[in-house]
Amino acid sequence: MHDDDPPDELSPAERQAFDALPREQAPPPTLEERTVTLLRAHGHLPTPLTAVRRRRWSGPWLVGAAAAGLALFASGVAVGQFLGTRNAVQLLSAGRIVSAAEVANHVERAGSNYVAALTLLAQLQDTTDVASRVKARQAALQVLGAAAEEIVQLAPDDPLAGAVLRGLDQRSQLQRPAPPSRSVMWF
Amino acid sequence: MAEVDRVLADQVLAGDELAFRELYRRHAPRLYQLVLRFVGGIDADAEDIVQDTWLKATERLGGFRWEASFGSWLSAIGLNVARETLRRRGRRQEVDWPEVNEPATKAPPLDRLEPVDLERAIARLPDGYRTVLVLHDVEGYRHEDIAQHLGVSVGTSKSQLFHARRAIRTALGAGRKERTHA
Numbered sequence: 001m002h003d004d005d006p007p008d009e010l011s012p013a014e015r016q017a018f019d020a021l022p023r024e025q026a027p028p029p030t031l032e033e034r035t036v037t038l039l040r041a042h043g044h045l046p047t048p049l050t051a052v053r054r055r056r057w058s059g060p061w062l063v064g065a066a067a068a069g070l071a072l073f074a075s076g077v078a079v080g081q082f083l084g085t086r087n088a089v090q091l092l093s094a095g096r097i098v099s100a101a102e103v104a105n106h107v108e109r110a111g112s113n114y115v116a117a118l119t120l121l122a123q124l125q126d127t128t129d130v131a132s133r134v135k136a137r138q139a140a141l142q143v144l145g146a147a148a149e150e151i152v153q154l155a156p157d158d159p160l161a162g163a164v165l166r167g168l169d170q171r172s173q174l175q176r177p178a179p180p181s182r183s184v185m186w187f
Numbered sequence: 188m189a190e191v192d193r194v195l196a197d198q199v200l201a202g203d204e205l206a207f208r209e210l211y212r213r214h215a216p217r218l219y220q221l222v223l224r225f226v227g228g229i230d231a232d233a234e235d236i237v238q239d240t241w242l243k244a245t246e247r248l249g250g251f252r253w254e255a256s257f258g259s260w261l262s263a264i265g266l267n268v269a270r271e272t273l274r275r276r277g278r279r280q281e282v283d284w285p286e287v288n289e290p291a292t293k294a295p296p297l298d299r300l301e302p303v304d305l306e307r308a309i310a311r312l313p314d315g316y317r318t319v320l321v322l323h324d325v326e327g328y329r330h331e332d333i334a335q336h337l338g339v340s341v342g343t344s345k346s347q348l349f350h351a352r353r354a355i356r357t358a359l360g361a362g363r364k365e366r367t368h369a
Contacts, residue, residue: 011296
């Protein structure tokens with residue numbers, strides 16, 4: 001109720017009916033994609049690299065990728081059985097000499113877990129725990145940056161690692177608070 | 188809530204698509220319902236308006252000073268986009284903002300009203316009546332706020348509300364009589 005209601009105030013039944021009207025309604029699921037596409041087209045969101053890649057995929061490429069994936073999975077199982085719960089980092093810290101192959105397997109497994117976790121995050125339908133999602137995304141970016149720095153140590157001329165570091169630098173600069181604007185635009 | 192919106196908005200400004208999707212999912216259901224009601228329940232119009240609202244909001248996000256909640260700010264943009272869309276499509280009817288000279292006879296308040304009937308009746312109102320009624324009786328805006336948003340006088344807002352309520356009571360009262368006689 002408002003103090004400034006006109007003289008013909010709503011009856012209790014009318015007020016109840018107005019209060020019972022829904023305040024939220026889920027828009028069609030396609031609208032989110034349409035909106036994201038529109039924002040990309042206007043340059044407010046980047047065009048995802050995966051979308052560009054997807055267009056290049058051909059049938060034979062997909063068959064090959066599936067075969068490679070299966071081979072990777074089989075070798076992962078074998079290596080996993082061999083190493084058990086140990087990992088290369090634990091072995092290193094314990095003073096045991098580990099082979100390059102063991103380290104490579106460890107990098108592969110850790111990388112797969114990293115990507116799998118991010119895939120889960122991207123597919124998560126539950127939007128209630130926003131803080132955890134934001135935290136997960138920030139952690140993922142930190143790991144990405146730390147990994148790129150290590151790759152640069154290994155291969156200083158690696159263009160991809162360099163590009164990742166530059167991109168992350170640019171991102172952190174963009175996220176610094178902007179100087180206060182003088183114009184007040186409410187809407 | 189506001190802090191989360193702000194964090195997400197900062198990330199959207201940095202081009203983070205996931206952050207945008209979070210922000211969208213938090214606010215789109217509220218915005219969609221609001222504009223759907225504004226346009227009289229026409230889904231296609233509501234979808235276009237929601238899309239344009241997010242585009243405008245993203246363009247202006249850097250200038251938003253967080254003095255109001257993000258949801259209120261977004262709704263205000265949605266309202267403007269909805270009005271502009273209705274005007275552009277020639278759907279606004281000439282009962283928009285006239286100083287109505289009809290005799291101010293009251294329609295008796297209804298003692299029973301189903302929300303579903305009310306929703307239908309709101310959808311059938313002329314655009315001008317519907318806008319004020321939705322803002323005042325559904326969204327809880329005060330006449331001063333409505334007048335400021337819509338660029339009309341407080342008196343016009345009150346007058347539009349009076350006639351909107353009367354139109355709804357008349358329509359629903361008549362419908363009820365017809366059902367009783369049938």
